Amino acid sequence: MTRVVLFGATGMVGQGVLREALLDGNITSILSIGRRPSGKEDPKLSEVILKDPSDLSSLGGQITGIDACLYCLGTSAMGMSEKEYTVITKEMTLKVADSLLSANPAMRFLFVSGDRTDARSRTMWARVKGETENELMARSPAGAFMFRPGLIEPMHGIQGQRSLPYRAAYAAAPLLRCLRLPITNTEALGRALLQIAKGGAAAASAAGAAGKHIFDNADINRLAASAALTGAV
Template sequence: MNVIIFGATGMVGRGVLRECLVDERVSAVLTVGRAPAGITHAKLREIVHGDLLDLAPIEADLAGFDACFFCLGVSSAGMSEKDYRHVTYDYTMSVANTLARLNPGSTFVYVSGVGTDAHGRAMWARVKGETENALLALPFEAYMFRPGYIQPLHGVTSRTRLYRLAYMVTRHLYPVLRRLFPSAVTTTERIGQAMITVAERGAPERILGPAGINAL
């Protein structure tokens, strides 16, 4: 299959990209973002494009794909609801509407979060929930991934210094966390493999938490 990845320079996106490159089910990968991923591979092609609200200049490159793995996201910490919505909802829906038109019937996997709720009290949960609902209404196979704690593997790291330090501390505790809370933790490897599986044959549910991701 041929897949597009948005957000391939972030922790989750980089992990997903790694799994796509090593998985024989994936024939070609296109990444789209403000910066290149810094990886060279025979299956990989990159487009550097900074304005996700205007995809017209690259539309011709976005057609003919079987799946999109949308891993782009930001923390809501310190952001107003307007700014967070602009990045989380507006960017996502600009990409999704374009791909639904160019590749009807394809698969779109969106990285959301545990606690997402369009009617929730937390600002980020409402915005994420509204984004999920809008994606599920589009004419393609949309799946929402709501990972809990994510352990980065295979050299994948977070771009946020505080998170990198936290992962360094918890890295050796992950086997314990996995045994104690198997339905609450996952890894970048499992997320990537699960996305490929969903694109290949679907999943029993459209909204998947850590347990569903790990099962796939």
């Protein structure tokens, strides 16, 4: 049985992860930490509302006994300076990781990044996310896992990105899938994260991703398929 803490439950990705976690009988408790309530009620869901979700100093024992952190908190880099984006994407993430790993050294830390993330990239968001991935894996070489989805289709009534480019991408998703471009959905991404949250490296191996700590879009879909085949959700 697995106890998880979830960041970003009100975002598109976080909503999908929370839905799958509530449905998963092997997830015994979910602590959601964020600026706003998720709007969900369930006996195994507890929520903490913080002005700064990266400052866990007031939570004490609430953040002990955690098996995995599902870190889905993030923002678009559009219109942001590199400094602003770094504070939200890198500095907040590492602050959370340091607090949780201090209280739970064996905990798995799962970070939702993105396709084309690379610390050496000339693209600002990809570089900052890549630097964040590297820092997380340095902090927890065995327990840090990165997820790099491509286009994420919203499912089960979850609201997707509303900008015109995203709406066009969602509409073109069937064609993009035929072209074998990287596409997944909120259900698959949620199931993939939970497979690793529960099983770590063993779950990755069972899905054909032995030894991996960075999962690309194809890996994510394989992990989700593995969850369905094993009846894990």
